[in-house]
Amino acid sequence: MQATYWITLAMCLAVGFCSAQKPQHCRSPPLYTGGMTVGTQNEQLWAVGGYAYDAITQRIHLGEVGTYNNKSFTYDALMLFQEEVLYEINHHDKTCVKKALKSDFHPMEVPKAASFLSQVVLGTSSGPGQGLLVNSWRGDMPDKSGNYMLSFTEFGCLPVSALVKTKNMGWMSVSYFNNMLGVDPNVFIPPPFCKDAKLEDGEKADFFSIFH
Amino acid sequence: MQATYWITLAMCLAVGFCSAQKPQHCRSPPLYTGGMTVGTQNEQLWAVGGYAYDAITQRIHLGEVGTYNNKSFTYDALMLFQEEVLYEINHHDKTCVKKALKSDFHPMEVPKAASFLSQVVLGTSSGPGQGLLVNSWRGDMPDKSGNYMLSFTEFGCLPVSALVKTKNMGWMSVSYFNNMLGVDPNVFIPPPFCKDAKLEDGEKADFFSIFH
Numbered sequence: 550m551q552a553t554y555w556i557t558l559a560m561c562l563a564v565g566f567c568s569a570q571k572p573q574h575c576r577s578p579p580l581y582t583g584g585m586t587v588g589t590q591n592e593q594l595w596a597v598g599g600y601a602y603d604a605i606t607q608r609i610h611l612g613e614v615g616t617y618n619n620k621s622f623t624y625d626a627l628m629l630f631q632e633e634v635l636y637e638i639n640h641h642d643k644t645c646v647k648k649a650l651k652s653d654f655h656p657m658e659v660p661k662a663a664s665f666l667s668q669v670v671l672g673t674s675s676g677p678g679q680g681l682l683v684n685s686w687r688g689d690m691p692d693k694s695g696n697y698m699l700s701f702t703e704f705g706c707l708p709v710s711a712l713v714k715t716k717n718m719g720w721m722s723v724s725y726f727n728n729m730l731g732v733d734p735n736v737f738i739p740p741p742f743c744k745d746a747k748l749e750d751g752e753k754a755d756f757f758s759i760f761h
Numbered sequence: 762m763q764a765t766y767w768i769t770l771a772m773c774l775a776v777g778f779c780s781a782q783k784p785q786h787c788r789s790p791p792l793y794t795g796g797m798t799v800g801t802q803n804e805q806l807w808a809v810g811g812y813a814y815d816a817i818t819q820r821i822h823l824g825e826v827g828t829y830n831n832k833s834f835t836y837d838a839l840m841l842f843q844e845e846v847l848y849e850i851n852h853h854d855k856t857c858v859k860k861a862l863k864s865d866f867h868p869m870e871v872p873k874a875a876s877f878l879s880q881v882v883l884g885t886s887s888g889p890g891q892g893l894l895v896n897s898w899r900g901d902m903p904d905k906s907g908n909y910m911l912s913f914t915e916f917g918c919l920p921v922s923a924l925v926k927t928k929n930m931g932w933m934s935v936s937y938f939n940n941m942l943g944v945d946p947n948v949f950i951p952p953p954f955c956k957d958a959k960l961e962d963g964e965k966a967d968f969f970s971i972f973h
Binding site: 581584669670671672673675676678679681682683702704705707725726727728729730731 | 793795796802881882883884885886887888890891892893894895914916917919921937938939940941942943
């Protein structure tokens with residue numbers, strides 16, 4: 550019995566931590582930037598852009614260009630969740646709309662309620678640098694308005710893709726890429742022309758309302 | 762001038778081959794197995810399966826389970842392009858349909874006519890084993906029936922994803938994973954119960970007709 554224990558322990562040490570064998574509900578690193586594409590099944594929305602993510606002081610800066618209902622748009626949003634403020638920034642016209650931000654900050658993570666679906670290698674594990682180990686998870690939206698499938702890297706817990714099915718749009722597909730750890734903190738400072746922006750009356754903005 | 766040449770050469774040798782800086786139209790390795798998912802925008806088809814690919818003797822073995830028009834199906838096809846024969850195999854009933862194979866063998870590669878779209882890292886390049894360098898290409902189908910976007914790994918030239926827009930189905934999305942170099946050659950030998958299968962009359966089968 551003791552021999553089995555030692556052999557198992559030695560093998561665990563040789564190949565890494567045994568507890569890491571089963572994919573874990575993970576949370577992404579607290580600070581990173583990256584790119585993303587967004588597309589919907591009904592072709593209503595298509596966008597490509599970039600984001601800076603700061604889970605420590607709960608800030609997201611999102612910039613997108615795309616088409617919505619066959620009309621092209623650019624969108625630049627700075628979300629400061631601790632201040633409950635959303636700035637919609639138009640760098641071209643140097644204008645700024647300041648809105649109350651309704652939603653709480655949701656860290657980028659595999660939700661606790663998500664079920665493990667599968668682990669795959671994108672590319673191949675037959676050669677070094679030719680593959681990426683990815684875990685996929687599925688779950689229902691908390692308000693039962695739809696369901697989702699999320700993929701994160703096994704090592705580093707970076708988002709790879711999200712597929713969200715909502716009643717409004719059918720499937721919405723998001724791909725993430727070019728994630729780089731760390732952020733330039735300046736991207737979370739509102740530009741000077743936002744200083745005099747008054748908080749708009751009306752309904753508070755929701756993180757997801759920008760996609761509606 | 763000569764100093765510049767030597768500095769450039771030294772830097773090229775230090776970081777790899779300079780000619781590899783611009784993504785190349787590449788061809789995948791000749792022998793590998795892998796998994797794939799297929800889905801269409803109109804939700805008519807969804808399938809998951811595996812394949813064995815042999816570009817040397819021009820053979821593909823494809824096995825899929827999925828739903829087509831809300832009816833579940835299993836499909837097992839052995840394509841022997843040099844013999845111009847397609848076997849549709851039903852292991853459960855031990856039956857076999859033998860058809861003439863219309864299409865030529867197309868190696869898995871970036872088509873010559875495809876245009877380079879972008880190079881991205883899935884995951885991140887900030888940590889080892891956390892990212893995968895991928896090149897995306899776009900092009901029109903040779904018969905102008907639609908267009909496509911293909912992604913291959915930069916290192917190893919393995920397929921990652923394909924998005925094909927056809928008039929029949931809208932977008933068809935294919936994801937590839939778990940590629941492993943090499944094949945078990947036995948998977949290309951028709952099972953014994955295929956021995957007596959007669960070549961069916963009628964239209965020759967096309968590689969893509971299985972998705973129609």
